[in-house]
Amino acid sequence: MMKPVRSNSPLTPEEFQRQLSDFVRQHFQSRAAQQPETQPADTGDESGARSGADRFQFNYKPRDIKAFLDRFVIRQDEAKKVLSVALCDHYHHVRLALEGKETPHYAKQNVILIGPTGVGKTFLIRSAAELIGVPFVKADATKFSETGYVGGDVEDMVRDLLRLADNDITRAQYGIIYIDEIDKIAAASTASGRDVSGRGVQTNLLKLMEETEVPARSPNDIAGQIQAMMDMTQRGRKAPSTINTKHILFIVSGAFDGLEKIVRKRLREAAIGFAAKEQPLETPEEVLNAAQTQDFIEFGFEPEFIGRLPVRVVCHALNTDDLYMILKNSEGSIIRQYEQDFAAYGIEVLFSDEGLRRIAERASEEKTGARGLMTVCERVFRDIKFELPSTAVKRFVVTPELVDNPVAELAKMLADPNLEEKAVARQVVEEFARRFREAHGIEIRFTEAATERLVAEAIEKKQSVRDLCATRFKDFQFGLKLIVQNSGQKSFVIDRDTVEAPDRVLSDWVVASYRRSDHPDKQPDN
Template sequence: MPTPEEIQRELKRFMKERFGDNVIVGIGPTGGTEPPAGQFAQSQAQKPGRSETIDQILQFNLRPKEVKAYLDRFVIEQEDAKKALSIAVCDHYNHVRRAIERKDKEEDYVKQNILLLGPTGVGKTYLIRSIARLIGVPFVRADATKFSETGYVGGDVEDLVRDLVRAADRNLELAEFGIIYLDEVDKIARGEGMVGRDVSGRGVQTNLLKLMEDTDVTVKSQTDVAAQMQELMEMQMRGQRPERKTVNTRHILFIVSGAFAGLEEIIRKRVSRSGIGFSGEPHNGEHDREMLRKVSTDDLIQFGFEPEFVGRLPIRVVCDTLDANDLYRILKYSEGSILRQYRSSFDAYNIDVHFTDEALRAIAERAAEEHTGARGLVTVLEKTLREFKYELPSTGIQNLEVTEQTVKSPHTSLNDALQEVDQIELRFCRDQVNAFARGFEERYGVALTFNETAVAAIWELSRQKGLTSANLIQDLFKDFEFGLKLITENTGQREFELDAEAVTNPEQWLSNAVRSSYTEPRKSPPASMPDDLDAPPDVDPMEDQQ
């Protein structure tokens, strides 16, 4: 039988190997574990009382119109969805407020969990996230496809509540009033012809039933090894099993959504059967989204959901497909427009981006062709501006105007922008060259002229070396004053034209010019130089320098 000290050593070694230094195991005088000095007192002191967010829920007095007005700032269209959500959220959190105020008088209340139906990219997630931000409650989002029935490989639906606890910064009281959003719920509908146990469909629906209604979820999962080890250490420290912390789901609002492809046909068949008769009207040409508005419980059951699961989603909201005009309005008017993100990306490089109205319409039209809702805007913008984001930060450009032509032909527009930048930089380079020439003449009495090939060579070389034109010129021609003075003494020449060769190989160019000065006839004696300084024609300039 190992001693307590041996158990502690083995436990400490295991925890370090398994979890690194993030978990500390201390050994107390009685052989039990105890936190480092001051840690327990600190944790006790940090236990929050009633949080500010709980007080905010207690003061909840929003009206449905106020909630919708807030959503209008971020979500374009979806009028019916925003109205239905505003009403449901106000009803739910008014109930929550009353429940907090009088815990001993819980009233019967049917929780208004919500089912959102609509294609991808129409703003379902954004609607729920905006509502959570307005109310100030924790919010988590997950895909239903990652879960499986308890006991099988896959996520446990109770992890949704634990994620909510983490989103609430471990504030259990606050987590009990949060929002859980489960997307792609249509993927867990029981498929036709399913043979055997459906652990990722019907099994998940069954596990969600109590969760969506009223149940207690332990904060520490049974499959969480770290949590189990922590519980073991607490039990050894206190000598008794610690009280398990739980979160009650009674006041957690559940919102599930999905595209529900194929549900329209189920509804259409039902409506067509009920419309047979003298007064019946054909429904074959009716739009899919109008069909979804007529969804019934039987339709959802036929789609593959359990009756009990459908019954726990009393509020059903249909989100409309977004057309090109809707996408244009999202770009232009939504406070959460993706354009803000792109402007911020360019602003990091001190580039101001402006989108013309025609460009926004062209982006919206192309995004509509993607058939992915507002997500298509990101696809089109990324395709349009990717090369701009790569090239422009390395240039001196400070303004970029995105036009309709930019959207239709981004590569051509980028080349035009770069050529314009090149011309601006070339003009600036020429100004720097001329300034150097003026200064050189003032100091040494020798006039320099740089032809177009020389200016172009200086500009290209400055880009390659990452230097300014002024710094590059100073470096290239730092010794020219001595060589040109010698040439002036030999020939009387005071004006020199420099070409590209003088830029790319200045030492060789100057050496050749000095050698030639000893064989060329003297043009005129310099005013400040005596005639006897003229070197004889047969003197080697290199010997003269020695």
């Protein structure tokens, strides 16, 4: 008996897919038929929509969302306002749709963010998604191709939403997809092969942004197909197979280098055409705010594609002051990470205002926005994080000198750990005075002698300066408020005598304030 002749030519993807499907069907579907019928969990569309409506509660107002974003993202006020309104409009509509009260012919408010790198675009979207409680996927537009063979398939983003939603189809269908570097797929008229990841990708994204059904399993994902078949054999029922993109919010962003030039050219020609004096637009942000649909089309976007992005926002570049505020006030500040890193070794790191300012100045020189903060911090703390965990140093202060010359300052720490302990203590005293002012509206200033006395006593008693100040001056908030009421004095100097006998000095001040209230023309002693 002759054996069948095997062809040496490799299988095409379609032939391999067909043979694998036949194999799975023969070996797994028969098992499913033999298993006793069980009552599976109800995963039908109707109950899914009902459970989705029960789970998804959206009652935010635009001010609520902006207030939340203000905690994490510095500046970008206009972007936060516009984004907050767009999110509220979209998710109020989603809530109504889940309740069966969908508005017909609703125009989805997909968003385009324009701005340089490192201004907080990604952080804005991720923070908003966390607040709302929806799955969030970020992708890079340059990674996609028209066919999916050269690069990724745009539909993979939708399947990623499903994965992040723990395979909950209903929840995935109102997630957020954020695509960065969208300006890189503007279809230029060149022979560089750009169109593979340009016009074709725009067309595929357009389908997603409108409304389409995306297979929950990629046709090219063999493992996914086998998993789907296994799930069917275990549950006795096929899971929902497609994801509808109607209520998925799409947000895209990019730097759009060259768009400013296009807008300026149009504005200049319009001014000449109407024989009017051109209104000067000083900053790049002002020019980009004037961008219209025709400018994006000239930039390289298809009219249908840019038309599906009606909400357009310009983010501003960050200056040194902005970077300083990010370090000091943002809840997502990178210094929190470094505090945790050192705390893992039992080391306390304190950042002086001057040190934060110097980090911001160095980061501004990097020209990469907030990303420059990480670059500078990594450079500053590289050797310190390596050396200090193996030494007796348990505290140190980040000063301008440390930022400028970390190697030399590290050598000083290692040579004399007590020197750094004193520097930390001084920083704590300054911090105590600042917090006292913020809490009570009264300024207290420690003299050099007073600070030295507090530091020496803390080291002698092996007590933290923070605890020593809290104990030593526990009654000052009450006594000083009496003085303010009696005399209006709001600034006080803490000298060495006050540190050594705080109760006596405070009592003398209060008595003197009553005397001054009886003789208002008398000048205060302190």
